[in-house]
Amino acid sequence: MLCSCTNIDMPAAGTTRGARAARFLTCLVVVLGLAATLCAPSLLGQHSTVTAVEGDSVLGHLHRPFEETAMGKTWRLGPPLQAPEETADPAPSAPHRSSSTNTVVLHGADLYRMNCEGCHGESGLGAPPEIASIINPVRSTSVALVMQRMKSVGADVSRAQATELAGQSKTALLQRIHNGGQDMPSFSYLNDFEVQSLVAYLNLLAGVPNAAARQAAVSESHARVGELIVKSTCHTCHAATGPNPGPAELAAGAIPPLATLTSRVSRAQLIRKITVGASVNMGEVPDSLRGRMPVFFYLTETEAADVYGYLEAYPPSDSINPPGAVQVQNAQSAPTTGSARPPEGTRKRRDAEPADSANRTWFLYLSLGVLGLLAVGIVFTQREFRRLSTEAHMRRSLRTHLVARALPIVARQNNSWVVEKTSRRPIALVPTGRKPQASSAKRLKDWWCPEEFGDAC
Template sequence: MSIPIPREGFCDTGNMFRPHESMMKRFQLESPRPKNANGERHGHSWCVKSLGVIFVLVSSLLGQGGETSKVTVTAVEGESWLNHLHRTFDETSMGKTGRLGPPATTPGEVPAHWQLGLSPGFATQTVALHGRDLYRLNCQGCHEESGLGAPPEINSVIDPVRATSVAIIMERNKKIGMDMSRSAAAELAKQSRTSLLQRLHHGGQDMPPLPYLSEAEVRSLFAYLRQLAGVSGAEREQVAVMESSSHIGEQIVKSTCHVCHGAAGPNPSPQELLEGAIPPLNTLTTRTSLPEFVGKVISGASITMGTPPLSCRGRMPVFGYLSEDEAADVYLYLMLNPPHQ
C-alpha cells in the first residue's frame, strides 16, 4: 500500500524530494548538508537520508495506534479549562508545580547548554505503566505528589480515597464512640468508591474529566490512590497497563497542558504574552523544535515578551517529574493529532 507524502512536510525539487524547512526545523535537521572530500555539498543522498529519518519516525507513529487496543487516541479540542472556569492563570494553583525555569539571560549571555537524551525508539515503544505513573501523568500537576492538592481550590484526594476502605470507616466511627456494623461500613465504602470513580470519569465542579482513560487505566490509578492514601493492603493491588507513546502524550496534554493552554488559536505576539496571553497548543510544534520543547518542559526556558521584545523568565511551570521521553511524547502527539476548537 502506498502512503501519500504530506504536502506540508515535503516539497518537490525536480527529480527528488527533500524535507520541507518547517519539518526540518522541528527535528533540528536544518544543519547544512555535509561536504564530501572535494569540499562539495552532498545532494541527493543527504536528502534521502534525512527524508528516511523523518519518514520512519512519522510512519511508525501513525501505525502504532492499534497497540493499545482499548484506547483510541484523539486530538485535544476546545478552550482551556481555566477559560471554562472563567479563571485567570494568576488566580489558580491548577497545573502549577511551584517550580519555574532559570532567570532570563542578559544581553550577550550565552544560555546554558542542554543536551537532549531520548531513549532509542522512544516514539514507537509500548511501555508498562503502573498506577503511580498514571497519577503522575494525569493528577500530579494539580494534586501534587502527596495528593494533598492546594486547598481550598484543589482539594486533597486522601480523605475521599480513605472513605472507600471498610476498615478505615469502622475505625473512624469507633474513635468517636459510634458502633457500625461491617455491612453498613461496606455499603458506605461502596458508595464512596462509586462516587470517586464517577469523578475520575466525569470530573467535578473544578476538576476536568478524564474520559480518555480506559477502564483498565482507571482501575490501576484507583489502586495507586488507595496506596497513596495509606489504605492497608493497597500495595498488593497495584497493576500495570501497557501504554503507547501517543496515548502517554495524550494523557499529559489533556490532563495538564490543556488546563492553561487552549487547543487552537492564533500565536500571541510578544506584547500579548506580556499582557497575559497563553499560546494555544496548535501552534506549539511550529514555534519550537522538539529539543527546545523537551528542555522547556522539564528544565524551563526564558521567553521573549513585551515591546520592544525582551528575554524574560518564563511563567510556565517546570514539570520535572516527567521524563524526557514523556515530554517528547507530548510534542509528537500534538504533531500527529492537530488540536482544534
C-alpha cells in the same frame, strides 16, 4: 561378596530417565505459563484509541485567570534568563521512539504523575480551599478504615454498614473521575484499565490497608503517553486552538494554544521547557524573561518528547461542545471537520488504523497459540506423571514379590550382576484389574524386570 536382594542397591535407569523427562516437562510447562501470562490479554495488553485534544482550556471554561489559580502549577519556575550555552538545542537524553510497535508500561504512580500531580501535588493533599485533598475521599472507600473512623468518633457500625458506606464512597470517587466536578475537569478519556490502575495507586497513596498487593499496570503507546499528559496537564492552561501570540501579547498574559507549539519551538526546546524550564522572548521590546509556565520536574525527557510527538501526529482541533462546559472533551469521540478533505492529522490516524488492527490480530493469534501450547504441555505432563507413577509402583511390587518367593541370590562382580543361586522361577505380575494373557509374562518381563537380573526373570 554375596548379598540378598533386599540389600542390593539396584540401579534404576528407567526411573532416572523418567525423572529427567518429568523435570524437563515441568520446566517446559513453567516457561509456557510465564509466556502465556506475559502475552495473554490483560491489563498490560490493553491499548486505547488516541485522539486529538479539543476545545478551550480548563481555565478558559472556568473563566479563571492564570494568576488566580493553583490548578496545573507545581510551584517551580524556570531560570530567569537564558544562559549563553542554552542557545543550541540539546539532544534529549533518550531518543524518541515513534514506531507504533513501541510501548511503555505505566504503573498507577505514572498515571497519577501525568493526570493528577499538576493540581493535587505529589502527596495528594492539593491546594485548599481551591483544590481539595484526595486522601480522605479515597480512605473512605476502605471498609476497614470506615469502621476505624466511625469507632474513633464513638459510632460503632457493623461490617455490613461499613461495606455499604465504602461502596457509596467508591461510586462517588469513580463518578468524579469520569464526570469531573464543579472545578475539576472530567477524565473520561481514561479507559477502565487505566482508571483501575490509577485508583489502585490512590489507595496506596492514601494508606489503605493491603493496597500494595492490588497495584496494576497498563501498556501504552508513546502517542497515548503524550495524549495523557496533554489532556490532563497541558490542557489545563493551554487551549487546543487559537491565535498565535507575539512577545507583547505574551507579556500581557496570553497563553499560546497547543496547536502552535510545534511551530513555535523544536522538540528539544519543548523538552527543555517542560523538564528544566527556559526563558521566553516577551514584552513590547522583546527580551528573554522567565515566563510564567511552571517546570514539570516530575516528567521525564522521554515523556516530554512524547508530548511533542503527539501534538505533531494528532493536531489539536476546535471543540464540538458549546463553550462553558466544565468537562474536558471525551477522548473517545472522533473530531469533526468542516471540509470534505480531512486534515493531515486525521489522514495520519486513518493510515495508522490498518497497522494497529493487524497488530491486535497478530497479538490475539499469538496469545491463543501460547495458551494452546500450555494446555497441551499440561495434559502431556499429567499423562507422563501417571505413567511414571505406575511404572514405579510395578517395580516395587515386582521386587517385593521376588523377595517373597525367595528368588535369585545375586552378587556383584566387576560392576555386573551375576546370578549365584536360583530356587524358584519367578511368577510374573499382572497390574491390578487386568486378567493375565498368554503373553503377559513375557511383556511384563520385558517391561518391568530390571535388565541386571537377565535370565533370572
